[in-house]
Amino acid sequence: ILINICLESVLFPLTDVCSTLTVSNDSLLVEYGEPVKVNCSIPSEPSSVYKLGWESQIYSDDTVNETSLVWTSPSLTKWEVNGREMFCYLSVPNTEQCKRKVHLTLYKHPDSVKISSESSVWSEGQMMKLKCEIENVGPLQNLTVQWTRVDQNNNMTEMKNGNVTSTLNVSASRDEDGVQYQCTALLKLEQLQQPQVGSSERLKLTVHYKPTITQLSNGTISLTQGDELVLNCSAHGNPSPQYSWSSPRNKNHTNSSIFINSVQSEDQGQYICTANNDEGSDSLKQFIIFYTKHSFNFRQQTEVFH
Structure with a gap:
């Protein structure tokens, strides 16, 4: 009995090691192509054998003799990190594995935001179709498209929201002649107080009447x-x-x-x-x-x- 007690005191920590497992940042917002670094650590080595590691869709690593392990990428470009589980873990024999999850969001400003019209000139009474094309942007689930109408007195009116390729139908009338339209890509992310914005040039409409x-x-x-x-x-x-x-x-x-x-x-x-x-x-x-x-x-x- 004495031998068993001694072995248990060697193999198992006397304190709760899970409470000591920490990550340097549990919520990261990273711009596409930028570096990222997260440290997983414990204050000291447990009194038994252990494994400290990282697990994710794009990266796995572990150590058995260090008290910290850094997950790093010099240029993060893998969209697979969005919405996937990523965690730091500590494993000690005969105990439940400890985990610290990290929420990582990769985002990218659009390469371009373009507005176009099916025709350069419209006749009054026709239905005008405007198209907004947003190239190479993400994450898509956080993207909305805002349409803005700017009349000849420079009064601006927000129109509606849409998806990556958005269309807006406008009835051609003399009131629309000379009016300018603009579309804006908005990336709304929880970690940012203001949405990331990319806007098209203004498109001036010509209506014949x-x-x-x-x-x-x-x-x-x-x-x-x-x-x-x-x-x-x-x-x-x-x-x-x-x-x-x-x-x-x-x-x-x-x-x-x-x-x-x-x-x-x-x-x-x-x-x-x-x-x-x-x-x-x-x-x-x-x-x-x-x-x-x-x-x-x-x-x-x-x-x-x-």
């Missing part, structure tokens, strides 16, 4: 023979609209306004301004009605032709 007459000569104007007459017909459209007029004298007016230096009785009647481009046209009908020999009364009436 038919003209709409926005500036009109309105109200009632009384004129006497010899007065000046100016009729304005300004339209907004893309491409820029061209103008044509139908007038009592059938003169070829191609500007957005008509100027008559001296009104005569032959100038009374109907004036139609038409603004047109490849997307369509808008028209304004105006009348000058002769009431007396020496005066005119100007009355406006508008009609839109589709």
Whole structure:
């Protein structure tokens, strides 16, 4: 009996060795290609034979006569470390193996973030498809894509989230002409207070739409023979609209306004301004009605032709 007691005192430690097993860092965030080092140690050798080691998918090593063992990589590039178990262990005969787990996350900024459109020019009413392509980034499960809309007043609006290749459908309208879109890759990792960001260049959209007459000569104007007459017909459209007029004298007016230096009785009647481009046209009908020999009364009436 005395012999057995002596053997037990030699083979087994008198203290709990598991409580002394430590790692220098149990949660690591490592950028792709950067070095990493973790030390596993015990304060002193146990009173019995032991083995101190590392175990993981990409690395295994152990020692039977040292009180510390370093796991290191001069350039970590193996994505297998993400989501896999990695631990330092201490084994003593006839006792349960002690373990200290290490959570290791490898991440990488994208090589590129590119935004593109299926067409360089869209017509109003079409559905525009924008694509955001993010190359060589990880870990993918922590990646989201943020779309941002920047209008011509530089007001920014966040749109939505997506995956590695994300598409955004936008209805083409005149409000989208000249608007810029940008996509941003966000890596959201617990160990970082701010997400890692990679952004595309801004993509400016061009939307073609038919003209709409926005500036009109309105109200009632009384004129006497010899007065000046100016009729304005300004339209907004893309491409820029061209103008044509139908007038009592059938003169070829191609500007957005008509100027008559001296009104005569032959100038009374109907004036139609038409603004047109490849997307369509808008028209304004105006009348000058002769009431007396020496005066005119100007009355406006508008009609839109589709």
